[in-house]
Amino acid sequence: MPSDIFRAGSAPQASTTGTLDRCEAVPKLIGNPQDFLIIAGLAGTARDVAHLCEPHGNYYACAGVMGGATAMGLGLALAQPTRRVLVVTGDGELLMNVGTFATVAIMRPPNLSIVCVDNGHYGETGYQKSHTSLGVDLAAMAAGAGIPAVRTVTHESEIAEAAALIRQMDAPSFVVLKVKPTDPPKVRRSMDAAWTKHRFRDALLGTR
C-alpha cells in the first residue's frame, strides 16, 4: 500500500538508473581537481572526491549533515568569488534539500557548479532505490528552479561538454551524471570535521 502511494502521479515506472561507471566517469568529468574548491556530499561522493584530491586540502567532505552540501557550496562561492566552487553530491543528498536549487538560482553565483553523481540508490545504507530510480528528474527540478545551465550526462561522449560547462564562470550550472549503482573508490579519509576544516582553510587562506 505505501509503495502504491509512493508511485502515484505522473512518475514513470521504468528504471532510469545510469550505465556509466562512477570510478571512471567522475574523474573524467572533474578533470584536474585543483581547478576547483570542492564540497563533497556524503558517503559515495565523499569517497569519489577524496580519491581524486587526497592528500590535498582543496576539498571538504560531509558525513552526517545530509542535505547541506549545495548550501555549503553557496556560502563558499559567495566568500570566494574568484575561485570556481564545485559541489559533488549524490541523488539522495540532493533530494533531502532540493529547495536549495531555488536559493542558488535567485543568488545566481557565477562561480558555483553542482554535480550530482546519480546512481539512483541510497548506496551507503544498502542500495535502496532512490526517487531518481523511480522517475524523478533532478535536472528538471534544477531547471524549474531557474538554474541557468543544466545537463544530464548518460553517455561517455557527453562528459567533455559537461566538464567544460562546470569550469565556466558566468552562471551556476548543474550536471547530473547517471551512473550504475556500484561502489565508489575505496579510500581512507578523516571523519574529523574540525581537522578537515582546518586543512581546507590552511590550504585556501594560509591561516586558521
Add this chain to the structure above:
Amino acid sequence: MAEALMWPDEIYRILRAWNVTQFSYVPDAGHTVLINRSLEDPEVHSVALTTEEEGVAMLAGAHLGGAHGVVLMQSSGVGNCVNMFSFVKNGQFPMLILVSMRGDFGEGNPWQMPMGQAVQPVLEACGFLCMRVEQPTEVPAALQAACTMVYQAGQAVAVLLSQQLIGAKAF
C-alpha cells in the same frame, strides 16, 4: 522610544562592523529591519533561504572561505536545523544565529508554543551558547559580546530576541 525603534539598526551596524557579509534568512516579521538593511547594502549578500538549515550549511561554507555570516531565523526555524548543527560539535565551526522568538512571552498562537519553548534546550544540546535579550538597551552589548565570541573565539552563539523585545504578534 527612539531607542526601542533603533535596536535592529544597531544590530545591523554591529554585524557590519564585524565584517559580516552573508545574511541569510527565511523571511520573518521579527527580522524585517535586518533583512531590509541587508537587501539595500551592496557590500553584502542577502540570501533568502527555503529552509533555515540551508543557512547553517552556508555559514560552514562561508567560514571555509574566510567570510563572516549570520543566519536570521524565527524560533520555529531552529527545529529545521537540528541535524545541520552537527557542524558545531564535530566541526567546531563558528556560528552566529539570531532567533526572533515566538512561543514565549505573551504568545497568542498555540502552534508557536512547542518549538518556542524548545529553542533554548535544543540549541544548548547542539552546542550553542544562548544569549537572551529582553530589553532594547541590552541589545548592543549582547551583539558585541556574541560577535566577539563567534568571530574571534570561534564559538557557536545564538542570540534569542524575546517577544518582550520584539513585541508579541497580535492575532
